[in-house]
Amino acid sequence: xxxxxxxxxxxxxxxxxxxxxxxxxxxxxxxxxxxxxxxxxxxxxxxxxxxxxxxxxxxxxxxxxxxxxxxxxxxxxxxxxxxxxxxxxxxxxxxxxxxxxxxxxxxxxxxxxxxxxxxxxxxxxxxxxxxxxxxxxxxxxxxxxxxxxxxxxxxxxxxxxxxxxxxxxxxxxxxxxxxxxxxxxxxxxxxxxxxxxxxxxxxxxxxxxxxxxxxxxxxxxxxxxxxxxxxxxxxxxxxxxxxxxxxxxxxxxxxxxxxxxxxxxxxxxxxxxxxxxxxxxxxxxxxxxxxxxxxxxxxxxxxxxxxxxxxxxxxxxxxxxxxxxxxxxxxxxxxxxxxxxxxxxxxxxxxxxx
Numbered sequence: 070x071x072x073x074x075x076x077x078x079x080x081x082x083x084x085x086x087x088x089x090x091x092x093x094x095x096x097x098x099x100x101x102x103x104x105x106x107x108x109x110x111x112x113x114x115x116x117x118x119x120x121x122x123x124x125x126x127x128x129x130x131x132x133x134x135x136x137x138x139x140x141x142x143x144x145x146x147x148x149x150x151x152x153x154x155x156x157x158x159x160x161x162x163x164x165x166x167x168x169x170x171x172x173x174x175x176x177x178x179x180x181x182x183x184x185x186x187x188x189x190x191x192x193x194x195x196x197x198x199x200x201x202x203x204x205x206x207x208x209x210x211x212x213x214x215x216x217x218x219x220x221x222x223x224x225x226x227x228x229x230x231x232x233x234x235x236x237x238x239x240x241x242x243x244x245x246x247x248x249x250x251x252x253x254x255x256x257x258x259x260x261x262x263x264x265x266x267x268x269x270x271x272x273x274x275x276x277x278x279x280x281x282x283x284x285x286x287x288x289x290x291x292x293x294x295x296x297x298x299x300x301x302x303x304x305x306x307x308x309x310x311x312x313x314x315x316x317x318x319x320x321x322x323x324x325x326x327x328x329x330x331x332x333x334x335x336x337x338x339x340x341x342x343x344x345x346x347x348x349x350x351x352x353x354x355x356x357x358x359x360x361x362x363x364x365x366x367x368x369x370x371x372x373x374x375x376x377x378x379x380x381x382x383x384x385x386x387x388x389x390x391x392x393x394x395x396x397x398x399x400x401x402x403x404x405x406x407x408x409x410x411x412x413x414x415x416x417x418x419x420x421x422x423x
Contacts, residue, residue, distance in 0.1 A: 079102070087123075115148070181194040203411065215271065276305070304335065310340035312413075315345070344379070348360075379413045
């Protein structure tokens, strides 16, 4: 018996109507549909005021899709958006009465951020998580880089997170790190085409509906820039502080300053800066070369009065380890590159941030 296709799943979902009588596919409610063998996952984007009305519709959708040939697991995630988008208001506003909330079981949250993409922020996040675990901390890693989730590959995690009740999500674990990523719910080559409200809803669900357990620290690997994900994290959760990752080159530092300014506006402390790809040492002759310049991050950190946590070299082993699913801290713990991340972990622990 053949397994149902994506078209089969869409056909079944078109038979299910929203409260206004329009089928949920034509109404644009069904998003990010992923059919992977016997596993089907999709998001239902609904108005925030209609959450209760859509719960039985979600249950019906899951039941009908699961009845298709070869389908074993179905997961539909509800994410809400406001009915009408308010016009942008660039004027500063007073904080809402209900400020950032502490997530039960999680002592500290540390954001790993960069203003510019491609500076190695996710590599730093994976290695720092493993380094903190090696120091005896209970560590979680939330891959909030929704457009380019890379932590499943870097931590060697595969498969789909289980959900015992359709609401709670069980995270994955490897190398002593508890991890959750949107990349576990989509194929590696599948684009996440979501608007701001969907991103914010997904982030809140991964923060509050994942069974993180008791953690000393949750690292959040943020996307580059100063967008919805960064603002939602800082405004909804108590963030202990942010670590800014940058290469020494001026272009990266310009964007890093914007990220720092954003966290200052959101009242999130800067715990320090990391200069990634700081220097390259030739494996053949030992010649040291500063490919992206040198010292730019150190100068910026001194200017701001925050610690320079590390100068991490540009080294092939770091890349190979990340692509292989075992970060350098795990695969070569005694290497100079691994020691750089272990030093950062100890500095954060000594500062009370991890």
